[in-house]
Amino acid sequence: MAAAREAVYPTPLLQAWRKVFLNRSLPYVAQYPGGGPHWVHRRCRTRVIEEHLLGSCAISLSSTDEAGWCRWACLDDDTANGLATLQRVGGIFAHLGAPSQLEASRRGGHLWFFLEAPTPAGLVKRVLHSVLGWLRDGEQLAVPNEVYPDAEAAGSLGHAVRLPLGKHPQTDIWYPLLDPHGHVLKFPAMERALLHLIEHPRVPAEWWRHGWQTALMERQRRIGMTPVAVSLWDAPKLAQEAEAKAKGEIAVLARRESHALAIMQWVDANVSPLELLDVYAASAQPSRQGKGYLAWCPFHDDIAPQSDGSPGTPSLYLVDDHYHGYGWSWKCLSSNCRLHAGPMKHSFRLLMELAGLSAGAAVPLAVRMWPDCEPQEGSVT
CATH class of the missing domain: 3.90.580.10 (Zinc finger, CHC2-type domain)
Incomplete structure (x- = not known):
């Protein structure tokens, strides 16, 4: 039997980094060079995380846990100006009290929010949509086109998002972390990059419940607008989306039954x-x-x-x-x-x-x- 490969990075460091991102231990998505992403129904152990950091494969993790809660949120924008949009939106969220980490990606970027404590994914999703909806409709700003977590029901898998600090298998490129001004963060070693994310400021639990609304009204005053209380994500829109989703699921179930x-x-x-x-x-x-x-x-x-x-x-x-x-x-x-x-x-x-x-x-x-x-x-x- 071949000897097990020795760990390259300290195990406690990998475990701490894994704890930041791991909503559920299984399944996870793996993508190897030359292949497509696929769900792997085994536990995402520290060895798997290390393979991602070494560039052997790209790992993506579900945006919700089994109970419909989450440890992080991510805004994704793959449009031509996506990275600039995320940088501007990240600055606004920071002023509102929600620090984030900007990361470049193959076609745009990701904006990561690390939560102080696991939080219901439905609440996180609605708050992000509410703030982005105000920025888009109230201030006429461009906003990211994808929000994760996208699922909230207990048992739902949730969209998987590729972890930072890995090499993209399609381009063979390590995409960097960026500071709030869009400058590349340079680390002397991967261990320092891991510590940067482990120690990154968290979004307080209270912010998701009430703090965002107060902060948004204060922003409206600061930029000379009449303060308007922004409620959680528009209910009629939610109903329309639920109806469309139900119709889509019925069609999927019918097709699945025939197959x-x-x-x-x-x-x-x-x-x-x-x-x-x-x-x-x-x-x-x-x-x-x-x-x-x-x-x-x-x-x-x-x-x-x-x-x-x-x-x-x-x-x-x-x-x-x-x-x-x-x-x-x-x-x-x-x-x-x-x-x-x-x-x-x-x-x-x-x-x-x-x-x-x-x-x-x-x-x-x-x-x-x-x-x-x-x-x-x-x-x-």
Whole structure:
């Protein structure tokens, strides 16, 4: 077995930086040179963060956690003048009491806000939209065209945003952090850049609840305008967007239902049960046995001693038989398990059982976990 690669950067430093950005430990998005971004349903450990910092791959993290809260927010502008727009908007937010960090990107830039404490993503999203809406409509200023977090419901994944300080796989360029004047921040070593973000000023929790409104009215007075109380993001607009979103989701669900069999077959052909156990049942601990693997069964207690006092034995058998065209198969060998009966089962059935879902409910879960499994419009299935 090859020796594990030694860490390049101090582990406590990587852990602290990971804590700044990690809303949820899994999944995350990885993009390697020459390939496209894809969701990875494994935990984003410090080793993964270090690969990003070394330029081996680009890592993007979800903008919300499992409960619909967030640790950071990000404004993204990929237009021709996007970086200048973000610089100006960042200065305004700073005067309003919300410090930010400007970062250049391939086509524009990102403006990062680091939160003092995890905050409901819905509140953060609405406050950002409210302030940007005032700047756009009340002061006629250009504002960024994307706001993250974009999701807020518990369980929703949220758009993933590429982490700073990594090399972009499409351009092979490290895009810099910038100061409020748009000048490149130069660091003698990557460790100093990491510390800069770890120690960056946070947006106070109270600012998201009430402080932004007071600060915005003070700005209106300062620039000679009659103060106008700006309420949270326009409700009729929210209703219209919700209606449009619902219609879109209905169409997606209808299309997904017609493609359900193809999605199930894709999962059976491409997803290893070992990956599913790693995500849903880490205690299974599969180990190589002959041509396959034996693992502790997640569906009954095979760890407990047997009736004669002998120790329990792993009973979940998994085998990859792609050579004969069958793909991955699995079965519990113990007659005490409800899943013992019947023929060998495949990956989609394991996803259903581990997630506790029906086939119909497991199909959209599979699409979230592996977007490639959903047939595209016009594709042949």
